[in-house]
Amino acid sequence: MAALGGLLAVGITQFGLEASVAQLCVTGAAALATQAFATKAFPTKAGAWRRGGWAIDWRSPVISSLSLTLLLRTHDPLIWAGSGALAIGSKFAIRVRGKHLFNPACCAIVTLLLGTHAVWVSPGQWGALAWDAAALGLAAMLVLSRAGRVDMAGFFLLAWGGLLAARCVWLGDPWAIPLHQMQSGALLVFAFFMITDPRSTPDSRAGRLVFAVAVAVLAHMLQFGWQIRQGLYFALMTVAFFTPLLDAVLPARRFIWAPRLLEV
Amino acid sequence: MRVLTIATALLFAYASAAQAFCGFYVATTDQKLTNRASRVVLVHQDGHSIVTMASDVHGDAKQFALVIPVPTVIKRDQVRIVEPQVVEHLAEYTKPRLVQYFDPDPCPARDYGGLKMVSRMAPPNPAAAMAAPMNRVRIEAAFSVDEYDIKVLAAADSNGLIDWLNRNGYRMPQDAAPVIGSYIKQHMHFFVAKVNLEHMQNNPSGFLRPIRVAYDTDKFMLPIRLGTVNADGPQDMIVLALTETGRVDVTNYRTVRMPSGVNVPEYIAEKFGSFYDTVFDRQVKQAGGSAVFLEYAWPIGGGMQLCDPCSSMPMDQQELVALGADWPSQPNMWGQPMSRGFVTRLHVRYDRAHFPEDLQFQETPDAQSFQARFVIQVASKRRTMLTCAAGRAYRDALHLRWRAENATLAQLTGWDPADIRTAMVAYWNRTREN
Numbered sequence: 001m002a003a004l005g006g007l008l009a010v011g012i013t014q015f016g017l018e019a020s021v022a023q024l025c026v027t028g029a030a031a032l033a034t035q036a037f038a039t040k041a042f043p044t045k046a047g048a049w050r051r052g053g054w055a056i057d058w059r060s061p062v063i064s065s066l067s068l069t070l071l072l073r074t075h076d077p078l079i080w081a082g083s084g085a086l087a088i089g090s091k092f093a094i095r096v097r098g099k100h101l102f103n104p105a106c107c108a109i110v111t112l113l114l115g116t117h118a119v120w121v122s123p124g125q126w127g128a129l130a131w132d133a134a135a136l137g138l139a140a141m142l143v144l145s146r147a148g149r150v151d152m153a154g155f156f157l158l159a160w161g162g163l164l165a166a167r168c169v170w171l172g173d174p175w176a177i178p179l180h181q182m183q184s185g186a187l188l189v190f191a192f193f194m195i196t197d198p199r200s201t202p203d204s205r206a207g208r209l210v211f212a213v214a215v216a217v218l219a220h221m222l223q224f225g226w227q228i229r230q231g232l233y234f235a236l237m238t239v240a241f242f243t244p245l246l247d248a249v250l251p252a253r254r255f256i257w258a259p260r261l262l263e264v
Numbered sequence: 265m266r267v268l269t270i271a272t273a274l275l276f277a278y279a280s281a282a283q284a285f286c287g288f289y290v291a292t293t294d295q296k297l298t299n300r301a302s303r304v305v306l307v308h309q310d311g312h313s314i315v316t317m318a319s320d321v322h323g324d325a326k327q328f329a330l331v332i333p334v335p336t337v338i339k340r341d342q343v344r345i346v347e348p349q350v351v352e353h354l355a356e357y358t359k360p361r362l363v364q365y366f367d368p369d370p371c372p373a374r375d376y377g378g379l380k381m382v383s384r385m386a387p388p389n390p391a392a393a394m395a396a397p398m399n400r401v402r403i404e405a406a407f408s409v410d411e412y413d414i415k416v417l418a419a420a421d422s423n424g425l426i427d428w429l430n431r432n433g434y435r436m437p438q439d440a441a442p443v444i445g446s447y448i449k450q451h452m453h454f455f456v457a458k459v460n461l462e463h464m465q466n467n468p469s470g471f472l473r474p475i476r477v478a479y480d481t482d483k484f485m486l487p488i489r490l491g492t493v494n495a496d497g498p499q500d501m502i503v504l505a506l507t508e509t510g511r512v513d514v515t516n517y518r519t520v521r522m523p524s525g526v527n528v529p530e531y532i533a534e535k536f537g538s539f540y541d542t543v544f545d546r547q548v549k550q551a552g553g554s555a556v557f558l559e560y561a562w563p564i565g566g567g568m569q570l571c572d573p574c575s576s577m578p579m580d581q582q583e584l585v586a587l588g589a590d591w592p593s594q595p596n597m598w599g600q601p602m603s604r605g606f607v608t609r610l611h612v613r614y615d616r617a618h619f620p621e622d623l624q625f626q627e628t629p630d631a632q633s634f635q636a637r638f639v640i641q642v643a644s645k646r647r648t649m650l651t652c653a654a655g656r657a658y659r660d661a662l663h664l665r666w667r668a669e670n671a672t673l674a675q676l677t678g679w680d681p682a683d684i685r686t687a688m689v690a691y692w693n694r695t696r697e698n
Contacts, residue, residue: 075632120628123515171446176620181516227482229515229626 023080024069030084031061038092060104060199061088067105067193071186072112074119083108083119091199096244102237103197110237113230121230126185152196155209159216160187167224190232202243204252211246214239303355305474306505306512307588308484308627314588315486318351318474328459328472329434331490333452335481338416340407346474350583354504356576358560358609360522360636362536363573367644370658371651401428404453411463412475417454421445425454433458440493447487478588484625492616498553503610503623506589511561511630512608516621518555519610522547522636523676529669529684530640531691539638542677544611554618560609561634564589579607606631641665645697 064087072083087104090111094101112119164178181187195201195215202208215235222231305316317330401424405416419425422445429436434456436444447454455477491499505512513519523543532539547557564579584590584605591604612623643662649655666688674681 073628073630075630117509117629120510120513120626120630122513122519122628124513124517124519126518171449172442173446174442174620176617180620184516227484229624 022077024065026077026080027068027084028062028065030081031065031088032084034085034088035061038088060091063193064088064104064108067189068108070189071105071121072109072119073122074112076118079112079116079118083112086111099243099247100200101243102240103194103200106194106233106236106240109230109233113233121186121233123184123186123229126188150196151205152201152208152212153191155212156195156216157182157191159213160191160220163216163220167220187232190236195236200240200243202246202250202252204247204250207243207246207250207252210250211239211243214242302499303351303474303502303504304486305351305354305476305587306486306503306625307507308505308512308625309508309591311480311482312478313481313484314476314478316346316351316474316476316587318346318348319472330455330457330475331429331434331436332455332477333447333487333490334416334455334477334479335452335483336479337404337418337453338414338455338477338479339405340409342478343407343409343412343414344476344478345410345412346476346586348473350586351474351504353576353583354579354587354607355502357574357579358504358562358607358635359575360540360559360638361573361575362533362638362640364533364640364642366642367658369644369646369648370655371646371648400424408460408463409475411460411472412457413460414455414457417456419444419448419454422448429456437493440490443489443493446489452487476588484627486623486625488612488614488619488622489616492614492619498613498615498618500611500613502559503608503612505608505610505625505627506564506584506587507606507608507627508591508604509631510606510628511558511632511634512610512625513628513630514556514610514623515626516624517612517619518551519558520547520551520555521558521634522611524635524637525639526672526676527639527641527665527669528673528676529666529688529691530642530695531687532638532673533640534691536638539677540636542679544613546676546678548613552618553613553615556610556612556623558608558634559611559636560607561630561632562607563631563633564605564607641669643692645695647697 061084065084068080068083068087074080074083087108090102090107091100091104094107109119109121113121161178161182164181167173168175168178195212202211215232218238219231219235222228222234228234303318305314305318307314317332400420402418403415404418405414407414417425417428419428422441422443425444425448426436426438426441444454457475459472486501486503488501503512528539544557548555564584589605612619644658646655649659670681670684670688673679673684
């Protein structure tokens with residue numbers, strides 16, 4: 001989360017990102033409010049109604065809000081709020097066997113892209129990040145290694161990079177092209193903060209490998225075959241439908257956020 | 265402070281001349297053609313693209329030749345000639361602008377002021393020349409459109425195509441083989457054009473008009489790679505994208521907004537062209553050479569406010585249709601038909617090291633207006649300034665303002681503040697009322 005916050009800070013200062021602190025606050029407030037409301041309405045292990053007051057898990061809303069602020073562009077503050085609410089709402093509304101199906105931020109992005117004509121994602125906004133990206137990636141890895149899902153980012157980036165490299169070899173292009181494509185900031189945000197979501201990915205390592213490779217292949221096809229620039233998010237949403245199947249075929253112990261609750 | 269007038273208009277030349285057109289001018293002989301900055305008008309909607317390429321070729325037009333990768337076979341009726349004034353108008357209309365606001369006389373004795381139009385034209389830069397260094401080839405179509413002889417080629421391998429091009433008078437360097445090979449594998453065809461010599465004899469001006477090609481494709485992109493092969497240095501291209509509703513964004517490079525709304529010293533009015541070139545150079549360097557710059561984004565249809573300020577008359581419907589931007593008009597609040605459309609002007613300086621990939625675009629729903637706009641606040645030049653208390657306060661404020669303008673200019677251009685100060689003082693002394 002610190003890495004994500006850092007990325008946002010770097011983005012706003014260095015890259016003149018249109019992302020703003022205001023967007024983060026509005027999205028975050030909506031996400032937290034939704035989390036609070038939903039926790040109250042649908043108590044789960046992670047956030048329960050307690051001692052007359054209530055406690056909510058603040059990490060998932062904050063991470064989702066950061067991702068949304070980094071990726072989603074719109075001028076309408078109502079949509080900022082809507083994106084936060086949609087993201088967290090989807091966690092509670094769309095559940096299969098007690099596990100939410102979609103990554104919250106990705107679900108909000110795809111829903112808004114398809115459902116409105118007011119949002120966009122600018123995959124090029126980060127330019128080629130190169131070394132800064134590597135440093136942030138490492139920082140992110142440290143965060144994720146505690147969540148036990150760092151393998152997911154690795155599987156995905158290897159698969160994605162492998163496909164780009166294969167395409168490059170097939171076309172006879174210079175290596176500068178796949179290198180440039182791999183340095184996309186939006187790709188790294190996706191790899192480290194979205195696809196690695198421990199709650200909406202398969203429980204077993206083999207399942208995660210299959211999942212990550214499937215996302216990479218589908219996204220590659222969408223991006224280069226169908227010229228869909230937001231292929232990554234659509235691919236993640238599509239493959240997420242198969243998570244319950246992967247969990248059924250390749251069962252493992254489920255990830256649960258260690259309780260760290262915000263007493264309100 | 266009362267804003268008296270708005271004046272505007274300017275032209276500028278691009279510091280580094282483009283050598284290849286979208287990356288694809290080639291000379292037919294060793295004769296050098298110079299080409300300041302290629303301009304491309306891009307209309308894209310729902311799997312349909314219309315690309316108009318205009319160049320500012322200096323040299324013998326007979327030597328002109330063009331090679332463009334295109335995603336489909338192009339037929340005769342998909343190619344049209346566009347009058348150069350149309351593209352010129354769109355470029356004029358969207359270019360970075362300088363606006364002037366006039367301070368009133370702080371000690372008014374008589375009416376003073378008034379509107380003043382400033383028009384600044386930077387001298388054209390000596391353009392670098394195009395040394396463009398650019399068998400199984402199937403001619404899928406061959407036809408002439410006015411001054412152009414056009415062929416659409418499909419090739420099975422890059423060397424065959426390069427041989428064919430060279431045998432037919434297009435100079436295509438062998439280095440281009442990997443790039444051409446890559447396009448062939450992506451099922452691209454090659455649209456090649458030369459000047460029809462017979463037609464040119466009837467056209468003594470020797471001027472080549474923009475050529476417009478329409479095709480059905482999902483690929484919203486511009487092929488720039490061919491033009492970076494063997495180029496001497498970076499090339500400039502202005503992309504004027506016309507879309508129905510929103511701004512166009514580059515998805516595989518960073519799109520950076522040019523500085524806008526900043527106050528610069530008055531004397532910049534006399535050298536806006538070179539000033540803007542310097543600012544652009546600096547922006548390119550600050551972005552590491554690998555960004556695309558947004559210079560203008562504005563609704564272009566018959567809306568209420570078509571530009572602010574307008575650097576030229578708004579585009580009329582016929583001109584937009586000539587470029588392929590032909591969206592059905594919608595009634596406005598008074599029931600009159602109102603055309604739609606949005607124009608995005610992107611300026612890119614590209615070379616092979618910083619732009620390995622072709623430019624990929626997307627249309628966003630972002631319809632907010634943006635323009636690269638620089639502001640000059642013209643000080644009162646009255647000698648009587650110190651005759652009243654308000655005048656003395658005005659002078660003190662002016663000194664502070666000048667300091668701020670100097671700092672802004674130094675930061676935008678990298679010029680030495682001491683030199684800027686000298687120029688500002690000289691301009692003040694020269695323009696002050698006698």
